Amino acid sequence: xxxxxxHNDAAPPLTPTGPGAHKRATRGATRPGDRIFLGLxxxxxxxxxxxxxxxxxxxxxxxxxxxxxxxxxxxTTFEWNTGLLPPQFGIxxxxxxxxxxxxVAMALAVPVAVGIALFLTHYAPRKLSGPIAYVxxxxxxxxxxxxxxxxxxxxxxxxNGLYGWLDDYFGWTGILSWQGxxxxxxxxxxxxxxxMILPIxxxxxxxxxxxxPQMHEEAALALGATRWEVIRMSVLPFGRSGVIxxxxxxxxRALGETMAVATVLSPTxxxxxxxxxxxxxxxxxxxxxxxxxxxxxxxxxxxASGLVLFVITLxxxxxxxxxxxxxxxxxxxxx
Amino acid sequence: xxxxxDVSGLTAYYGSHKAIEDISMTVEPRSxxxxxxxxxxxxxTFLRTLNRMHEVTPGGRVEGKVMLDxxxxxxxGVDPVSVRREVGMVFQRPNPFPTMSIFDNVAAGLRLxxxxxxxxxxxxxxxxxxGANLWNEVKDRLNKPGSxxxxxxQQRLCIARAIAVEPKVLLMDEPCxxxxxxxxxxxxxxxxxxxxxxxIVIVTHNMQQAARVSDRTxxxxxxxxxxxxxxxxxxxxxxxxxxxxxxxxxxxISGRFG
Numbered sequence: 073x074x075x076x077x078x079h080n081d082a083a084p085p086l087t088p089t090g091p092g093a094h095k096r097a098t099r100g101a102t103r104p105g106d107r108i109f110l111g112l113x114x115x116x117x118x119x120x121x122x123x124x125x126x127x128x129x130x131x132x133x134x135x136x137x138x139x140x141x142x143x144x145x146x147x148t149t150f151e152w153n154t155g156l157l158p159p160q161f162g163i164x165x166x167x168x169x170x171x172x173x174x175x176v177a178m179a180l181a182v183p184v185a186v187g188i189a190l191f192l193t194h195y196a197p198r199k200l201s202g203p204i205a206y207v208x209x210x211x212x213x214x215x216x217x218x219x220x221x222x223x224x225x226x227x228x229x230x231x232n233g234l235y236g237w238l239d240d241y242f243g244w245t246g247i248l249s250w251q252g253x254x255x256x257x258x259x260x261x262x263x264x265x266x267x268m269i270l271p272i273x274x275x276x277x278x279x280x281x282x283x284x285p286q287m288h289e290e291a292a293l294a295l296g297a298t299r300w301e302v303i304r305m306s307v308l309p310f311g312r313s314g315v316i317x318x319x320x321x322x323x324x325r326a327l328g329e330t331m332a333v334a335t336v337l338s339p340t341x342x343x344x345x346x347x348x349x350x351x352x353x354x355x356x357x358x359x360x361x362x363x364x365x366x367x368x369x370x371x372x373x374x375x376a377s378g379l380v381l382f383v384i385t386l387x388x389x390x391x392x393x394x395x396x397x398x399x400x401x402x403x404x405x406x407x
Numbered sequence: 408x409x410x411x412x413d414v415s416g417l418t419a420y421y422g423s424h425k426a427i428e429d430i431s432m433t434v435e436p437r438s439x440x441x442x443x444x445x446x447x448x449x450x451x452t453f454l455r456t457l458n459r460m461h462e463v464t465p466g467g468r469v470e471g472k473v474m475l476d477x478x479x480x481x482x483x484g485v486d487p488v489s490v491r492r493e494v495g496m497v498f499q500r501p502n503p504f505p506t507m508s509i510f511d512n513v514a515a516g517l518r519l520x521x522x523x524x525x526x527x528x529x530x531x532x533x534x535x536x537x538g539a540n541l542w543n544e545v546k547d548r549l550n551k552p553g554s555x556x557x558x559x560x561q562q563r564l565c566i567a568r569a570i571a572v573e574p575k576v577l578l579m580d581e582p583c584x585x586x587x588x589x590x591x592x593x594x595x596x597x598x599x600x601x602x603x604x605x606x607i608v609i610v611t612h613n614m615q616q617a618a619r620v621s622d623r624t625x626x627x628x629x630x631x632x633x634x635x636x637x638x639x640x641x642x643x644x645x646x647x648x649x650x651x652x653x654x655x656x657x658x659x660i661s662g663r664f665g
Contacts, residue, residue, distance in 0.1 A: 198465075285502075287498060287500055287502040288502060288504065288505070290460065290463070290496075290498060290502070291498070291502040291503070291504060291565070291568075292504070292515075293460060293463060293491060294458065294460065294491055294495065294496035294498070294569070295491065295492070295495070295515060295516040295519060295568065295569070295572065296488050296489065296490075296491040296492030296493075296516065296519060296520070296572070297488070297491075297519055298488050301519055305504060305507075305515060306504065309504070309505070309506035309507075310505070310506070312506075
């Protein structure tokens with residue numbers, strides 16, 4: 073084996089000096105192809121870090137400018153009055169609306185997506201699963217403004233029945249009572265977001281379920297497991313971390329979704345007791361609807377809210393990673 | 408408890424490809440029968456028809472008859488799931504459920520079959536692990552994942568899992584091919600003990616193993632690549648290895664096989 077694969081600075085003694093000899097002695101590391109590829113891949117890695125750092129610095133700097141002048145408490149104020157002197161604004165309503173609509177979206181989308189993925193991988197005949205998977209891919213390709221328009225023009229006018237039903241049977245809970253306002257509420261946003269994040273969760277889950285080793289499924293089958301029991305004993309445990317990752321991808325999209333939310337919601341700056349009451353807002357929707365007409369200070373305030381969204385997303389991802397890691401010793405496929 | 412297997416005229420297909428053709432044999436209860444033969448001759452396929460695992464493969468189907476005592480496994484209205492609860496299987500590569508503890512692995516089949524009290528489960532798991540000669544090695548870590556065991560231990564865990572549900576027949580598909588010689592010996596000893604209680608059928612590529620563990624040996628072969636595998640002969644193991652009645656068997660056993 074050639075041992076001269078270290079870098080040139082550690083030039084061994086007893087070798088003739090001069091550029092040519094040097095080059096030959098370190099041939100392994102200096103082939104042009106290797107060098108170019110090393111540069112490209114290292115450069116891409118560094119570029120990513122630089123971009124992330126730049127975004128973080130930009131957000132923090134502009135956010136700090138705004139938050140310092142905020143007369144209200146930035147985290148708890150129910151107002152967004154950046155034009156006042158002194159200005160009063162806070163993210164309480166936006167954080168609530170963002171988190172609640174995303175929770176609704178996840179609660180609706182994850183079970184359905186896992187169900188579709190299981191159907192495609194374990195129940196559907198092959199002739200059927202191909203076309204269905206294709207249609208789901210198409211769903212992912214629809215631009216979010218189209219979802220927004222569909223939500224506003226089709227979904228909203230058709231939700232009165234559902235709202236009435238929820239009010240009849242679950243109105244007593246308070247969070248599902250309905251005063252009869254237009255269904256432009258956080259629940260509607262959640263339903264729309266659920267449809268939008270369904271494809272990505274379905275696709276990633278399907279890939280994970282497809283990779284379940286045959287031998288794990290046969291282990292369950294040989295014990296006399298029914299198809300559902302095979303899924304419960306082998307497929308779901310194996311796919312668990314993958315489904316969590318898939319859900320996080322969907323959640324990331326739900327948290328940051330802008331146009332669809334802005335089209336469907338009738339935004340107000342207060343927190344309603346019921347999910348069915350129109351009003352509320354989300355970070356992205358608030359930024360999109362206010363940014364164009366905002367003064368520079370107003371923009372800083374909106375950027376501050378964007379920073380909070382950024383932090384929420386980081387926390388959610390961190391939590392997901394913890395869940396995935398917690399049972400790591402159980403997750404290894406055996407050697 | 409152990410039951411007799413009676414196969415007649417069994418042919419198995421993968422789609423339009425005929426994998427094995429016209430196999431008939433009888434496997435006596437409380438005996439070990441070894442299947443030997445070159446790769447691709449259909450031993451494993453035939454084994455998998457005995458608990459209806461063959462039809463799990465897309466396109467897999469079977470013609471012919473498999474009787475377990477008086478029950479026709481392929482009879483109309485027979486649920487393959489209930490067949491597999493009577494005919495257990497151990498696979499080539501150890502496949503404990505990776506997300507389950509050792510205890511849960513052994514209890515998995517019991518939990519499928521019905522409601523057991525915690526104390527009953529404890530008893531059966533202990534008995535099964537003892538039956539698989541694994542109890543002493545794992546009794547202090549029953550709640551640890553099964554995938555943390557060595558390969559040989561994992562395979563014995565799989566055997567414990569299979570025998571916990573008291574099957575009538577135990578099928579083993581090259582159970583030692585992924586194991587080292589010492590683990591292999593442990594499994595072979597175990598097979599000798601298990602045949603007191605179960606009817607055992609084992610596929611193996613190791614002819615010494617077949618000679619060591621089995622009472623009867625079946626030799627499978629195929630005429631040419633692409634042709635279906637056939638049962639050449641089945642006889643007492645001693646006879647197969649000393650004085651087989653078919654020349655091809657002798658050629659295979661003595662290593663003179665093309």
